[in-house]
Amino acid sequence: MLRCSHPCADELGAPHPQKPATTERRSSERHLTICRIARVRGPNDIGLWRIRNISDDGIMFAAEAATSVGDELEIWLSDSISLRGEVVWIKNGLCGVAFYDKIDAAGTLQALASEQVAERHRALRLPIEADAIITLRDNSYPIDLVDISHRGAGFRFAVMLEPGTELNLLLPGGELTRRAVVRWSEGNRGGLWFVQPLGSSDLESMARFRENMTQ
Secondary structure, three states: OEEEOOOOOOOOOOOOOOOOOOOOOOOOOEEEOOOOOOEEEOOOOOEEEEEEEEEOOOEEEEEEOOOOOOOOOEEEEOOOEEEEEEEEEOOOOOEEEEEOOOOOOOHHHHHHHHHHHOOOOOOOEEEEEEEEEEEOOOOOEEEEEEOOOOOOEEEOOOOOOOOOOOOEEEOOOOOOEEEEEEEEOOOOOOEEEOOOOOOOOOOHHHHHHHHHHHH
């Protein structure tokens, strides 16, 4: 059964789930996904992984993040739809996960499609507390990033930035830059939209991302 939860919910106190029935994981129809991302939390890391396909019994990711067979993963397909499963194989940049509880894959994809066209929908993001630099009219200023996705970031800034403001953003680590537009702002909080999305591998591992920030 599909289980819904808020991403901040901590279920470490919940009973240990049953091991997935790996002998049945290929018995259901697989659904290919195009450009769909999941937020995945493992034992020691969290990241945004690209989904290759999904079935009632499991999911395949294309990701180079550090994980091992037997790892338990919590997977958010959206901010309201989450699943749990176990890594059952890893090969050539692909990772297969068997769900602990069977889902209705077709129904889940339909629900995700409906969410995507809903008002105020936003892409899955990763929490981050990091210093970045923005350039406005040839002047540079520090800005605090509070969350990030491939297509944008939430921020705190000393003054209010007007929606529609265009700027250059130098991400932590000093190597990644993006042209961005302020999509919304309220007080010193706001959200940026990246004109060019980040690469699919840039946010696969927050541990790796934070390492790059300090180099």
